[in-house]
Amino acid sequence: MIEHIVLFTFTEQTTEEQQREAIHKLTSLKQEIPGIVDIQAGLNFSDRNQGYEVGLTxxxxxxxxxxxxxxxxxxxxxxxxxxxxxxxxILAVDFEI
Known part of the structure; x- marks a missing residue:
């Protein structure tokens, strides 16, 4: 199995509503693309994010x-x-589990 982790940053003009729509579109890919076992995404709430606002696994x-x-x-x-x-x-990391 493969774990794919992606972090995203956006311009200051990008709204939280747009980010939430992006999260919805990303998580919807599970129904669209074969081979996806699980997909999760969300808005960051940590102050350790180094500017990354949305996370995807x-x-x-x-x-x-x-x-x-x-x-x-x-x-x-x-x-x-x-x-x-x-x-x-974006910052992406892939590893085998």
């Missing part, structure tokens, strides 16, 4: 599922939305 069946995820049309639609609302940076 996706658990995949295997590395092939992870590799198929990024170019998948539905994932790319969410990425486009993230950019549209002011995505400025």
């Amino acid at each position: 996706v658990r995949f069946e295997d590395k092939q599922a992870l590799e198929a995820y990024s170019p998948h049309e539905k994932h790319q639609e969410v990425v486009a939305y993230l950019r549209e609302i002011g995505l400025t940076d």
